[in-house]
Amino acid sequence: MVKPPRLIAWELTWGCNLACVHCRGSSTSEIPEGELSTSEAKHFVDEIVEMGDPILILTGGEPLVRKDVYEIARYATDKGLRVALATNGTLLNDGVVKKLKDAGVQRVSISIDGSTAQTHDDFRGVPGAFESSMRGIEYLKAGGLGFQINTTITKRNIDEIPAILEIATNIGAEAHHIFLLVPTGRGKELENEEIPPAEYERVLNWFYDQQKHVKIQLKATCAPHYFRIMRQRAKREGTEVTVKTHGYEAMTRGCLGGISFCFVSSTGDVQPCGYLPVIAGNIKEKSFKEIWEDSVLFNDLRDYDKLGGKCGRCSYKNVCGGCRARAYAATGDYMAEEPYCIYNPR
Numbered sequence: 001m002v003k004p005p006r007l008i009a010w011e012l013t014w015g016c017n018l019a020c021v022h023c024r025g026s027s028t029s030e031i032p033e034g035e036l037s038t039s040e041a042k043h044f045v046d047e048i049v050e051m052g053d054p055i056l057i058l059t060g061g062e063p064l065v066r067k068d069v070y071e072i073a074r075y076a077t078d079k080g081l082r083v084a085l086a087t088n089g090t091l092l093n094d095g096v097v098k099k100l101k102d103a104g105v106q107r108v109s110i111s112i113d114g115s116t117a118q119t120h121d122d123f124r125g126v127p128g129a130f131e132s133s134m135r136g137i138e139y140l141k142a143g144g145l146g147f148q149i150n151t152t153i154t155k156r157n158i159d160e161i162p163a164i165l166e167i168a169t170n171i172g173a174e175a176h177h178i179f180l181l182v183p184t185g186r187g188k189e190l191e192n193e194e195i196p197p198a199e200y201e202r203v204l205n206w207f208y209d210q211q212k213h214v215k216i217q218l219k220a221t222c223a224p225h226y227f228r229i230m231r232q233r234a235k236r237e238g239t240e241v242t243v244k245t246h247g248y249e250a251m252t253r254g255c256l257g258g259i260s261f262c263f264v265s266s267t268g269d270v271q272p273c274g275y276l277p278v279i280a281g282n283i284k285e286k287s288f289k290e291i292w293e294d295s296v297l298f299n300d301l302r303d304y305d306k307l308g309g310k311c312g313r314c315s316y317k318n319v320c321g322g323c324r325a326r327a328y329a330a331t332g333d334y335m336a337e338e339p340y341c342i343y344n345p346r
């Protein structure tokens, strides 16, 4: 029996008011044809609920440019799903926050990619974005809606990560989630802005140390090797990774794409994640359940014995698995080895 997804990121619309240099969706202000209608969106929620009760992340593009975002969030909340919203934060105001709260949205993520307006705005392609996002956060706080900060790490902002974490802590974020640049969408043009593998190792070790004393929740997404590093560090410290010592992170694994997580595009394509442009099926053509359970793509990803190169030989493959999107971007084969890992399995 295939377990249902625990987390679904749903691109409500591809359209966006910003033009970030790294955007995996290459989003612009245009709205493409064929995005799910309100009733198709509700039907999708029904399909999700028939299978399980995952966390549903409403993302984009910029989900707040879609007028029925509240109606969809309300519908999913009423059906028992925990709904989160991923936004760039620039379109938040009193009224929007109130409507999100009324729709039952439980947490909002705001992307902050620099500790200064200059770095953030350069990243996000629009002057004033930093100020607008920070103002957005104030509206969330005033409205009593919990939020987390999402940061994508590249060579441009690597030195600012400690400062962004400090901002996140000072402004009252519940969590700071880091994403490591995946060279896909517009991010492909930033290829030599990915931090090199040795730098990944350094940042993830730093992250491990921070976990021990920062008060907010930290999570490294799109950095599956963190789950290896965590075990190597624990071993050196004479402990093991257990829920007691390492909390939630002990129960999960590196890449969850196709295993307990998936991404659904604005036109209904189901993908392992938003960074891996390979399609398992489209919900307008097939049931979500059938796509999730039967697609060759998802079944490949669930079979760690199919991993190629050094990921296939690695004793950490059950807890890491490498970034399938980065492997695909580098080779065209989503089961190939993760290109940004310095570990050499024996």
Ligand code: HEM
Pocket (backbone or CB within 6 Å): 007, 009, 055, 057, 059, 060, 084, 085, 086, 107, 108, 109, 148, 150, 221, 222, 255, 256, 257, 261, 263, 272, 273, 274, 275
């Ligand atoms: C404990 C709960 C959570 C877990 C385990 C989790 C885990 C994940 C995972 C595995 C991914 C996919 C990354 C990949 O494909 O490798 C992801 C993506 C993401 N998460 Fe979380 N997440 C959690 C909570 C949240 C919350 C509460 C928010 C927002 C309020 C959020 C925002 C996002 C966003 C925006 C993405 C990227 C989706 C996209 O646009 O492609 N996450 N998360």
Ligand SMILES: C[C@H]1O[C@@H](n2cnc3c(N)ncnc32)[C@H](O)[C@@H]1O
Pocket (backbone or CB within 6 Å): 022, 023, 024, 025, 086, 110, 111, 112, 150, 151, 152, 179, 180, 181, 182, 183, 184, 185, 187, 222, 275
């Ligand atoms: C959901 C989060 O994903 C980030 N994001 C957008 N494009 C990419 C990419 N190519 N690589 C990594 N993260 C990305 C956004 O900046 C947001 O914070």
Ligand code: SF4
Pocket (backbone or CB within 6 Å): 016, 017, 018, 019, 020, 022, 023, 024, 025, 026, 027, 028, 060, 061, 062, 088, 124
């Ligand atoms: S990363 Fe988010 S805010 Fe930036 S262009 Fe893409 S969808 Fe818009």
